Amino acid sequence: SRRVVIVGGSLAGLKAAQEARTSGFTGRLTIVGAELHLPYDRPPLSKEFLGGSAAVQAPFLPGAHELAEQLGVETILGEPATAIDMTAQRITVGTSSVAYDSLLVATGSTARRLGDTDRLRGVETLRTLDDAQRIGTALRRGDRPVVIGGGFIGSEVASAARSHGLDVSIIEAAPTPLVRAVGETAGEWLSRLHARNGTQLICGTAVESLSGDERVEAIHLSDGRSLDADLVVVGIGADPATGWLDGSGLELDNGIVCDARLRAGDNIWAAGDVARWWSEDFGAPLRIEHWTNAAEQGAVAMRNLLNPQEAMSYRHIPYFWSDWYGSRIQLVGLASGEPTVVTGDPATDVFVALYREGDRLVGALALNRRSDIMKYRALIARSASWQDGLALAEERNRRMV
Ligand code: FAD
Secondary structure, three states, X not given: OOEEEEEOXXXXXXXXXXXXXXXXXXXXXXXXXXXXOOOEOOHHHHOHHHHOXXXXXXXXXXXXXXXXXXXXXXXXXXXXXXXXXOOOOEEEEOOEXXXXXXXXXXXXXXXXXXXXXXXXXXXXXXXXXXXXXXXXXXXXHOOOEEEEOOXXXXXXXXXXXXXXXXXXXXXXXXXXXOHHHHOHXXXXXXXHHHHHOOOEEEEOOOEEEEEEEOEEXXXXXXXXXXXXXXXXXXXXXXXXXXHHHOOOXXXXXXXXXXXXXXXXXXXXXEOHHHEEEEEOOOOEEEOXXXXXXXXXXXXXXXXXXXXXXXXXXXXXXXXXXXXXXXXXXXXXXXXXXXXXXXXXXXXXXXXXXXXXXXXXXXXXXXXXXXHHHHHHHHHHHOOOEHHXXXXXHHHHHHHHO
8 A cells, every 4th residue: 555654753744644544544654753752842842841840741742642553653763764765765764764655754943053062061952852851950950041042942941941030141142132033123122021021131242152161151252241051052043954855856945845735856745844835825935933834734745745636735824922921922924024013012011013015914923912813814814905904903902992
């Protein structure tokens, strides 16, 4: 019978496997995953799992424990795939070779490191459950934390440190954090949450070096300052996990290049953080490192893989959330240019701001306005105009008062 192999045993890979069975695929289904763990959820790692007590359970994804028995999925865990032979339709895993009729690549992304600083103990990145376990232990022990990088993950780590009552600093090389994610103005608004919650944010200064004897002891900044630290969490972004595909013949360019239907090559499809597909919604290639995209894309890529003749374009308006100090930040669509505030006030803990491209509404950013954001997402999906966005804001504001 037909054999489908999924490489990457996390969110996109699990959703793909579940979708295969839901849509009636009865052939052989295999997941190859580099981590030993069954599929777990990453967003809680930097939130409840780090901020909570040691008793917080590892966040396995719903259905992870049912893969083998109920879904009949074979799992090969604990070793990465290292190569694809597209002609023979085989992948290499350790010393064995696994044949496929169709392949779905969902290898996600890996945390960027800061030079070779992680030779010092106490210097961590946060991507896996094992990373979160080490960082959580250090925070609960009361280690002095410093975060490098004022992005979403770094900010969540700082927030977790504060919830353990620790003094924490964030070092951000750019003058303002989150410029690429939300633009300069909104980056400035969001970064004020740090000061309001007792985190020291140091911007515009690069990390020159880390010092310590085996274990990290201090961070030295290019402006001459030094900070003591026993725990340094490096949160400077992630890269698509495509190293194992070099020379495979697949087109790689900041991710696996796919068409609008998520097809990457002959009988090869891709989904999740690793996939760069042609977005028909925005008429541009997109690669997104968000939970909702990985989940939805895993399912769509699998449907297309199983039925290539009827493959459909992947339509998706990006959605992302982050939790800092008990506040929820949400972003939908594209954060293009500088936003306009339409609800609340960025000096407080509640606001909504909208992004436009010409006369089109393309994005919305909300702080603690959970019920609004999906309404903007629906508007953006309909290619709504800027005026439509303003009208929705007016309607939502009437409800708020
Ligand atoms: P991944 O989750 O990266 O999984 C890929 C898997 O493939 C990994 O297990 C990896 O080990 C494995 N793999 C890699 N290479 C190979 C290989 N060669 N062979 C076999 N296996 C391989 N998103 C949000 O929208 N909101 C949030 O609040 C949020 N918080 C986050 C917090 C943290 C700490 C992190 C790390 C991420 C967060 N994200 C958040 C992002 C979200 O978790 C990712 O978008 C999502 O995990 C992507 O899923 P994926 O399956 O594509 O890739």
